Amino acid sequence: TDPYCVMGNPVAHSRSPWIHARFAELTGQPVRYDRALVPLDGFADFVRDFAEQGGKGCNVTVPFKLQAAELATSASERVRLAGAANTLVFSASGIHAENTDGLGIVADITRNAGVQIAGRDVLLLGAGGAAAGALGSLIEQQPRRIVVSNRTQAKAVALIAQHAAMASLHKVELSALDRQALEADPTQNFDIVINATASSLAGAEVPAPASVLHARTLAYDMMYGPAAQNFLDWASSHGALARDGLGMLVEQAAESFALWRGVRPPSIQVLSELRALLQ
Numbered sequence: 001t002d003p004y005c006v007m008g009n010p011v012a013h014s015r016s017p018w019i020h021a022r023f024a025e026l027t028g029q030p031v032r033y034d035r036a037l038v039p040l041d042g043f044a045d046f047v048r049d050f051a052e053q054g055g056k057g058c059n060v061t062v063p064f065k066l067q068a069a070e071l072a073t074s075a076s077e078r079v080r081l082a083g084a085a086n087t088l089v090f091s092a093s094g095i096h097a098e099n100t101d102g103l104g105i106v107a108d109i110t111r112n113a114g115v116q117i118a119g120r121d122v123l124l125l126g127a128g129g130a131a132a133g134a135l136g137s138l139i140e141q142q143p144r145r146i147v148v149s150n151r152t153q154a155k156a157v158a159l160i161a162q163h164a165a166m167a168s169l170h171k172v173e174l175s176a177l178d179r180q181a182l183e184a185d186p187t188q189n190f191d192i193v194i195n196a197t198a199s200s201l202a203g204a205e206v207p208a209p210a211s212v213l214h215a216r217t218l219a220y221d222m223m224y225g226p227a228a229q230n231f232l233d234w235a236s237s238h239g240a241l242a243r244d245g246l247g248m249l250v251e252q253a254a255e256s257f258a259l260w261r262g263v264r265p266p267s268i269q270v271l272s273e274l275r276a277l278l279q
């Protein structure tokens with residue numbers, strides 16, 4: 001059996017071990033997947049030890065995604081753009097870093113929710129690690145435009161600068177508008193609004209005016225459970241279609257599993273099982 005794990009701090013809440021156990025059962029892959037609480041100052045050592053003890057790869061969560069990108073010996077373009085990795089693959093040639101968060105949200109929006117991104121107007125709320133992890137994959141879908149809106153405008157500006165070349169390659173209009181700019185122009189509305197902020201964890205209100213929503217907007221929170229509720233309630237109360245990030249969680253796991261094992265797990269089945277379990 002090949003060992004994998006999710007490394008984080010905290011990590012007790014992580015659903016990844018359950019998801020990967022189901023993937024392993026359903027695909028018949030000899031995979032074992034544990035939870036690893038890694039000391040805040042000990043990430044690099046932990047990764048090295050796990051690989052030496054036969055680990056084949058790992059997922060990485062808060063607060064180690066940036067360090068994971070740094071310590072890898074090779075990295076995908078997505079990781080280079082985001083500066084963050086959530087998946088490491090160990091092999092004789094070293095440690096390869098991938099970021100499957102963006103692939104996960106795109107798969108959940110387009111496949112599971114059945115909402116097309118291509119040609120659409122997208123608003124991305126937030127400019128931290130979660131937003132950075134998704135932006136490259138969203139651009140690859142070739143929406144008409146993506147607006148990044150963040151409380152700290154300078155971070156949104158830096159994030160779009162990082163992705164400017166990619167956006168022009170894919171002919172995506174990419175800009176940064178802060179909350180005031182969105183409020184000042186109520187014609188600024190979007191087909192897809194993605195919440196990648198931690199505002200609900202902070203107990204704060206949704207960092208956007210309701211005028212960004214129209215009647216068929218998909219309002220998507222990258223979080224799930226109580227942390228997503230405030231945003232989902234806000235979206236529903238303004239008539240938008242609300243969706244939490246549980247599907248993103250399962251789909252990013254499926255992308256990691258496929259990368260490690262070369263086998264695509266039945267993610268839709270596992271998503272409906274997990275949703276039933278959490279209800």
Ligand code: ATR
Nearest residue numbers: 126127128129130131151152197198199202204207
């Ligand atoms: P993550 O990895 O989850 O993205 P992060 O990098 O700390 O975590 O980013 C948190 C995001 O939530 C940022 O976009 C942050 O805005 P700032 O860049 O201005 O800090 C946003 N955020 C956190 N608390 C917020 C609040 N109360 N209102 C609005 N945005 C908030």
